[in-house]
Amino acid sequence: MVLTRLKSILALVLLFFISNGISFLLAGTVGTSTADLLKVNMGTRPAGMGGVYTAMGDDAYAINYNPAGLSYVKASQAILLHLDSLADIQYEYLSFATSWGGENTVAANGTFRHSPTIDNNNGTPAADTQDLLGSLSYARKFSESVRAGLTVKYLQSTLGPFSSSAVAFDIGAQLDKLPYGIRAGLSILNLGTGMAFNPASTADPLPMFIRLGVGTHQVIDKNKDLNIGIEIFKPIDQDIKMGVGGEFWVFPKLFAVRGGYKFEGLGSTTYNVFQNYSLGFTLTRDIEGDDFSLDVAYNPADFTTTVQDTFFFGLNFKFNQLFIF
Numbered sequence: 370m371v372l373t374r375l376k377s378i379l380a381l382v383l384l385f386f387i388s389n390g391i392s393f394l395l396a397g398t399v400g401t402s403t404a405d406l407l408k409v410n411m412g413t414r415p416a417g418m419g420g421v422y423t424a425m426g427d428d429a430y431a432i433n434y435n436p437a438g439l440s441y442v443k444a445s446q447a448i449l450l451h452l453d454s455l456a457d458i459q460y461e462y463l464s465f466a467t468s469w470g471g472e473n474t475v476a477a478n479g480t481f482r483h484s485p486t487i488d489n490n491n492g493t494p495a496a497d498t499q500d501l502l503g504s505l506s507y508a509r510k511f512s513e514s515v516r517a518g519l520t521v522k523y524l525q526s527t528l529g530p531f532s533s534s535a536v537a538f539d540i541g542a543q544l545d546k547l548p549y550g551i552r553a554g555l556s557i558l559n560l561g562t563g564m565a566f567n568p569a570s571t572a573d574p575l576p577m578f579i580r581l582g583v584g585t586h587q588v589i590d591k592n593k594d595l596n597i598g599i600e601i602f603k604p605i606d607q608d609i610k611m612g613v614g615g616e617f618w619v620f621p622k623l624f625a626v627r628g629g630y631k632f633e634g635l636g637s638t639t640y641n642v643f644q645n646y647s648l649g650f651t652l653t654r655d656i657e658g659d660d661f662s663l664d665v666a667y668n669p670a671d672f673t674t675t676v677q678d679t680f681f682f683g684l685n686f687k688f689n690q691l692f693i694f
Contacts, residue, residue, distance in 0.1 A: 404524055404535060406482055406500045407559050408576050408604070411462055413450055413664035413683035417649020418614030419629020421598040423582035424543060424554030428687075429466040432478050432506050434580065435541035435556035436518025439474040439508035442466045445691040450664075450683040458484040462683075466506075469694040476506040478522075496529030506539075514546040528566055537561030537575055550585045577605045594618045594625075614647075625651040627666070649681070660687040 412430035415422035422434040429446040431438025450462035459482070466476035480502040501524070508518035520539035526532065541556030557579050563572030584598025597615035604610070614629030627649035649666035664683035 413681040417627035417666035419612040421600045421614035423580040425584040425598045429464045436506045436520045437516045437541040437543040440510040440516040445688040447686045467693040474508040478504045516543045531566040533564040592621045
């Protein structure tokens with residue numbers, strides 16, 4: 370009885386967010402959102418898979434794509450990530466997730482973006498820019514096939530002498546154990562307040578996303594995991610995008626390779642300074658029952674507008690015997 374009521378409440382909450390999300394997306398136009406930090410596909414593993422993680426996310430990286438995927442964390446997991454991007458912009462990323470009671474997971478994430486000082490060369494003072502994003506998440510496994518999650522986050526941005534902040538929510542659900550090993554996921558990201566660096570101006574909305582993905586997990590040669598998926602997502606200020614991606618554990622519990630491809634701006638031409646494909650790999654080692662991994666992802670430049678590639682480097686610690694609660 371209690372489980373049935375919880376599922377009904379979940380369905381109503383999802384319906385509310387979806388209806389509001391669609392309204393915002395239909396109202397948005399190209400170039401009308403702010404807080405571009407929220408547009409970055411953070412996470413080394415999902416970046417190597419082309420961002421295809423709404424259905425396939427099953428670890429602490431899921432906090433940025435679909436919080437429902439956090440419910441797969443079995444004990445505790447910590448992730449440290451560094452990203453070198455365009456114009457020497459750098460990202461520092463920390464996530465921690467821990468299981469609670471076998472059916473619940475709580476997680477926290479912090480992301481800091483910093484860039485070189487902007488020298489205006491026109492007599493005005495140089496300007497520093499930085500962004501700090503913090504979030505708290507909760508996910509629950511309602512059954513072996515139904516999972517849901519919610520994230521609350523706070524963003525503080527600074528541009529020279531100006532600053533602005535915003536509060537946003539993410540909500541998501543995953544359906545597992547579908548026929549043929551199919552898993553499906555749906556999430557709505559960045560539904561919240563707007564941001565304005567000038568108090569006298571109208572606040573711009575956050576870059577809200579609706580993401581819908583399907584994928585499957587298969588086992589090759591009895592012990593080699595294969596995860597593949599496809600995903601469509603609609604940003605508030607851009608056309609619909611699509612991605613395909615996957616990973617294959619060439620050597621079980623030791624070495625995995627990843628690849629992904631994005632189809633940008635379905636229905637119109639969308640400017641992108643990177644190639645549409647991405648690559649990645651993981652090296653992992655079991656030490657006394659815990660898994661310690663190095664995750665790497667690579668997003669190459671298009672060598673027309675830029676020659677600066679993007680590299681993700683992540684340290685992934687799965688503490689399989691650590692329970693906080």
